[in-house]
Amino acid sequence: MIKIDHLSTSYSTISGPVHVINDVNFEIFDNEIFGIAGESGCGKTTLLKALYDIIEFPLVVDSGKLVLSGEKNGKAFSYETGQIRKTWWDNISYVPQAAQSVLNPIVPLKNQFLDSISKAETMREPKAITLKRVSDYLEELSLSPDLLSAYPFQLSGGMRQRVIIALATFMSPNVVLADEPTTALDVVVQRGILMMLMRLQKKLRNTMVIVSHDMGVHYQITDRMGIMYSGSMVELGRTEDIFERPIHPYTKMLVGALPRVGDKSQKTGIPGRPPALTNPPPGCRFAPRCPNAKERCKISAPAFVEVEKGRFAACHSLMPMNGNREV
Template identity: 35%
Template sequence: MAAGNLLRVDDFCLFYRTSAGIGRAVDGVSFELERHQAMVVLGESGCGKSSLGRGLLRLLPRNVEICSGRVFLDEAEISAYNDERFRREVQWVRIAMVMQAAMNALNPVVRVGEQVAEPLLVHRGWSRARALARAAEVFSLVGISADFLRRYPFELSGGMRQRAVLAMALITEPDLVILDEPTSALDVLTQAGIMNVLKRIKRELGTSFILITHDVATSSEIADRVALMYAGQIVELAGAADFFLRPFHPYAKLLLASIPRLHQEKRPEFITGQPPSLLSLPAGCRFAPRCPSRFGRCAENPGLMTLPGGRQVRCWLYAEGAQP
């Protein structure tokens, strides 16, 4: 593992068993994340983003058919840990997660403070009084008054509930926080407030983030790197500035061209067709049926190609000697 890397994921796969067949939700994903870095995982709904986040933290449903690959945290291969050791040393201790839909992540009949303090009771063995005092500190960090510790989830607004769930993830001071659509279903001003909190936490605490989202505009505020997913695979992996200014993969170009611009007369474009079913993936390049640049070689499955400068792209247009 390169110096400075916090997380390394090698060939991670997560397949689900369904009545209609095997769904390849995450299919051979590999990436590295440095300390104090934020990586945004972008893509359309159903591309495997949330499955990747849950798989890394072993929050798996019962119908998992295959969960494979190697995951390293610092120098330790945490994918080799048994479930008990993973729960004790990794889950909500060094890696935490903010779930999508904060109201569903909170127990409606338990006070918010008790839920936020729970990881310290379970994983650190702290007393209730000490854990609640720490919860008040973390509430202040995410911009919530300590008075809200005694309230129930239904007494909080959507933005406050999202901050409370973020506080729950931060209370054990993890190295990495995975955020699954943290600003979905929130109004624009509340979204901006949540993103400002995340930027401050990254700056002041040095916490690393993996932000799972389909919101390109919001994600650009915090991203250091971008991993673009399509049909269970990463199709482009690049530094955020490079990706947003000059995307390479045809899917990335179309995705960014679909975003409305304030000071641009050009109308937003759209991507024709639909993403493929994860139960029945096309042979060859998975984006080829929707790609305006497809050519003969797209019938073969492209690997993730590393270009000069370190950007990685899964597209035959960038293979050595390619002449589409």
């Protein structure tokens, strides 16, 4: 499980801190595919970096923390912000945005696999044995072991992405974080990658966190999802419920903009743009684009509350309901 406990982060810049993650508070459960959605610049990658503990200048944690806990090979583990990197590859791995560019194009894939594995595994074994394990693993994933002799520049974008996912899952980590794993790939290849991720999650019985600005991706593979807007989480719940009954006006727009089979109505997209994080509006950051914004929305930011069991949202229009629990 990953507990994101009232986390706030910012980027230090010469004109002062840019607050990107604002009091984000939720949990990601074991054995689920959790999605993070939202428009470009809302902080999805920043949140994923925090989950993977890549807290490096100019990114700083202002308050709150993260706890990654679980059990592997019968042993319980728990790591907090600052310690999570000790367990990279083993208990948590990361497929970064534009991951294909992380492979060195002129180094054969087998060297890149061996390099990463030797950094992560404490157990020393002859290289030939590790290579045999890697080659068996690729076969299990329906990838040709011949790929190991190839250079990344010889592979298509989709194949490079598959290889990176194979590398990230080789050590059966409890958590795999994938940032825009299908962006910039054509739809057929996208579908193949999504199927691969789903199959892997079933096989490893682990947790996957998928960041994508594409709501279609979440609809297809995630169990639960969170919607981010301007550095805050504005809605969270079961994916099915979010698509069937979006609560937050921003989620309604995202869901409404998604084309559906048989629906011939004109899709208008979402009017306006998210605010600059350097100068966000006071109150609810979505208010300037919200069709239902009232006076109080321009003054105070709504709390992220549990509106029904397992369903959270941050909108003033939900506040008068009884029994809301602020988190």
